[in-house]
Amino acid sequence: MKRHRATAAVLSVLSMGLGQLYNRQFGKGILFLCIQIASLIYLIPRAGHGLWGLITLGDQAQQRVKVGKITKVIQGDHSIYLLIDGIIIVLLILIVAGIYLANIYDAHRIGKVRDTGDKPNNIYQTYQFVTDRYFPHLLLSVPAIGVLFLTIMPILFTIMLAFTNYSSPGHIPPAKLVDWVGFQTFADLIKLKSWSGTFLGILKWTVIWAVVATFTTYFGGLLVALLIEQSGIRFKKMWRTVFILPYAIPQLISLLVMRNLFNGQFGPINQYLKAFGLGTLPWLTDPFWAKVTVIVVNMWVGIPVSMVLILGVLTSIPKDMYEAAEVDGATAFQKFRIITLPFILFSTAPILITQFAGNFNNFNVIFLLTGGAPVNGDYQYAGHTDLLVTWLYSLTLNFSQFNMASAIGIIIFIIVATFSIINYRRSRSFKEEDMIQ
Amino acid sequence: MRKRKGVLRLTISYIILIIIAICALYPALWVVLSSLRPGASLYSEHLWPDRFTLSHYKELFHNKQFQYGTWYLNTLKIATLTMIFSTILMTLSMYALSRFRFKGRQTTLTVMLVLGMFPSFMSLIAIYIFLLQLNLLDTHAAIILVYSAGSVLGGFLVKGFYDTVPRSLDEAARIDGANHMQIFVRIMLPLSRPVLTYIALTSFAGAWVDFIFARLVLRTKEKWTLAVGMWDMVNSFQNSNFTLFAAGAVLIAIPITILFIFLQNFLVQGLTSGASKG
Numbered sequence: 001m002k003r004h005r006a007t008a009a010v011l012s013v014l015s016m017g018l019g020q021l022y023n024r025q026f027g028k029g030i031l032f033l034c035i036q037i038a039s040l041i042y043l044i045p046r047a048g049h050g051l052w053g054l055i056t057l058g059d060q061a062q063q064r065v066k067v068g069k070i071t072k073v074i075q076g077d078h079s080i081y082l083l084i085d086g087i088i089i090v091l092l093i094l095i096v097a098g099i100y101l102a103n104i105y106d107a108h109r110i111g112k113v114r115d116t117g118d119k120p121n122n123i124y125q126t127y128q129f130v131t132d133r134y135f136p137h138l139l140l141s142v143p144a145i146g147v148l149f150l151t152i153m154p155i156l157f158t159i160m161l162a163f164t165n166y167s168s169p170g171h172i173p174p175a176k177l178v179d180w181v182g183f184q185t186f187a188d189l190i191k192l193k194s195w196s197g198t199f200l201g202i203l204k205w206t207v208i209w210a211v212v213a214t215f216t217t218y219f220g221g222l223l224v225a226l227l228i229e230q231s232g233i234r235f236k237k238m239w240r241t242v243f244i245l246p247y248a249i250p251q252l253i254s255l256l257v258m259r260n261l262f263n264g265q266f267g268p269i270n271q272y273l274k275a276f277g278l279g280t281l282p283w284l285t286d287p288f289w290a291k292v293t294v295i296v297v298n299m300w301v302g303i304p305v306s307m308v309l310i311l312g313v314l315t316s317i318p319k320d321m322y323e324a325a326e327v328d329g330a331t332a333f334q335k336f337r338i339i340t341l342p343f344i345l346f347s348t349a350p351i352l353i354t355q356f357a358g359n360f361n362n363f364n365v366i367f368l369l370t371g372g373a374p375v376n377g378d379y380q381y382a383g384h385t386d387l388l389v390t391w392l393y394s395l396t397l398n399f400s401q402f403n404m405a406s407a408i409g410i411i412i413f414i415i416v417a418t419f420s421i422i423n424y425r426r427s428r429s430f431k432e433e434d435m436i437q
Numbered sequence: 438m439r440k441r442k443g444v445l446r447l448t449i450s451y452i453i454l455i456i457i458a459i460c461a462l463y464p465a466l467w468v469v470l471s472s473l474r475p476g477a478s479l480y481s482e483h484l485w486p487d488r489f490t491l492s493h494y495k496e497l498f499h500n501k502q503f504q505y506g507t508w509y510l511n512t513l514k515i516a517t518l519t520m521i522f523s524t525i526l527m528t529l530s531m532y533a534l535s536r537f538r539f540k541g542r543q544t545t546l547t548v549m550l551v552l553g554m555f556p557s558f559m560s561l562i563a564i565y566i567f568l569l570q571l572n573l574l575d576t577h578a579a580i581i582l583v584y585s586a587g588s589v590l591g592g593f594l595v596k597g598f599y600d601t602v603p604r605s606l607d608e609a610a611r612i613d614g615a616n617h618m619q620i621f622v623r624i625m626l627p628l629s630r631p632v633l634t635y636i637a638l639t640s641f642a643g644a645w646v647d648f649i650f651a652r653l654v655l656r657t658k659e660k661w662t663l664a665v666g667m668w669d670m671v672n673s674f675q676n677s678n679f680t681l682f683a684a685g686a687v688l689i690a691i692p693i694t695i696l697f698i699f700l701q702n703f704l705v706q707g708l709t710s711g712a713s714k715g
Contacts, residue, residue: 233447
């Protein structure tokens with residue numbers, strides 16, 4: 001009685017779709033066969049070369065050969081294209097392997113249905129079955145492919161770069177080859193004085209920045225929210241709209257405008273200082289003042305978000321708590337300290353961590369406002385206000401230090417992941433979503 | 438005594454609120470007024486110009502060096518399509534992740550979280566080469582594809598929303614014979630209008646102002662978006678022609694700012710639910 005399931009499975013192992021054809025599911029079988037033929041046609045000529053490229057990163061750089069009087073360029077291997085092709089080939093092989101396994105499983109399952117004497121589904125029933133049982137998988141398949149090739153593949157590629165010597169000036173294809181170097185990049189980052197000094201200096205400023213930026217925007221937002229929500233303040237909606245404006249203006253614009261506002265020579269801020277008889281300040285050109293400026297500007301950008309969040313919490317505090325406190329004779333300040341503040345802190349604690357992680361990687365404010373400047377002579381390719389993430393950006397796009405940039409990216413990831421894991425473990429939507437229903 | 442204290446408190450509060458309001462509004466006001474000021478310099482005697490002119494706005498559209506009109510249309514097209522695609526992708530995938538229990542669901546969620554923790558610039562180079570090999574560089578399709586595919590990872594807000602919709606709703610519809618797609622379209626979509634508005638708005642705004650991926654992918658001037666053109670203008674002109682920059686800045690900011698202000702209730706809802714749901 002077990003004949004069908006075994007035969008179908010074996011046939012499907014031999015070739016995708018054969019088991020389905022044996023099970024008399026012709027549509028499905030032909031579909032599987034087509035997938036198999038297409039993937040074989042695509043993969044067979046490419047797989048070997050792809051894997052070879054991934055392992056060796058090429059063995060022949062571009063060469064210039066003198067033939068008589070003209071130099072001829074002989075194209076060699078482009079290590080980076082080989083790397084990316086290799087990753088794509090591996091991903092494709094994994095996908096095909098997945099389909100292959102599903103095909104065997106399916107043949108076996110339908111064989112089992114036939115063994116019990118039932119008829120296998122026809123093509124319409126199959127369609128019904130799939131859209132019912134595998135509905136979530138169908139919905140997720142399209143975004144999954146996008147994410148696989150536009151997020152996962154690039155990240156894999158960049159992680160791998162950290163283990164190569166892909167950097168200017170010595171190892172830039174096509175003129176030169178790139179090689180695997182193991183943990184050499186990380187060792188350089190720690191051991192070489194120039195790199196480690198820059199890294200530690202920037203890391204220190206990044207942490208200070210993230211802490212200060214998170215707290216200033218949080219407590220600024222708290223202050224504004226409390227001011228608006230006070231009893232007796234009128235036009236609450238208008239105030240909220242006014243204070244939300246900095247959030248509504250795209251950061252690209254507001255920060256570039258700020259850069260001009262704080263311009264040391266002609267900017268209006270310094271003009272006002274002069275008009276009041278005060279000295280001008282080197283807002284963006286002095287290392288210390290540049291740091292002050294980015295924090296102040298970040299408050300302008302970030303306070304609206306905190307304000308909105310805290311206003312939301314404030315309205316959700318049960319009114320009877322205040323009434324009870326009033327009966328007990330609490331003063332306004334006591335009510336704030338004992339009810340309002342703990343309530344807000346408790347419900348916004350997760351946001352603080354998210355905002356900290358966001359500020360840690362706050363690219364816009366630094367990049368658009370100072371671009372990392374003023375330049376620090378002791379640093380490798382970085383300035384006084386550079387964060388790790390802006391340093392990563394300029395190492396990649398301006399200085400072609402790709403391997404170092406990838407190593408830094410991995411370190412940023414580890415730091416941010418540590419914070420996020422703490423946060424998400426407590427988060428309801430990730431863990432206990434079934435509780436609500 | 439008590440009453441006087443209250444008045445004092447309110448007066449101080451109003452003064453602080455007005456000071457903060459001035460700080461919040463000043464940069465916007467300054468750039469709008471600068472864009473209407475004759476001349477080109479950053480420096481001006483007064484905040485309020487002596488004379489108003491629209492010449493900088495005209496120059497943006499008539500000077501051959503900028504193709505502001507083309508860039509505006511490009512940006513509008515890219516932002517609108519990105520908004521449509523990423524909203525659809527995000528809603529469908531987050532609906533699936535929130536509503537259904539299937540093998541690999543927890544893994545998918547974890548992978549999404551982990552991917553979101555990598556700095557997005559880490560993928561710049563690989564995406565560039567990938568698009569180069571697919572011959573998609575310098576096309577709008579590529580940039581829309583990159584934005585839409587990337588948006589899915591930010592969909593936890595939508596998932597959080599669907600998590601709160603009572604399950605009894607779909608069970609009742611199931612009993613009445615509706616299939617999954619009908620439940621989604623007839624019941625879930627109408628319910629999720631606020632959260633959809635929020636993600637549509639943010640993805641539109643994101644595509645509108647992005648200059649990093651756009652600058653990398655769009656190589657020729659006719660294909661540029663506003664943000665790329667703006668960035669180019671800043672790097673080449675900012676100090677010599679500030680008022681022109683101001684005019685360009687105002688034109689880029691206005692649509693987004695107006696949308697945000699008018700839909701601020703959705704923003705507030707989105708921000709608050711995003712925060713408490715993680």
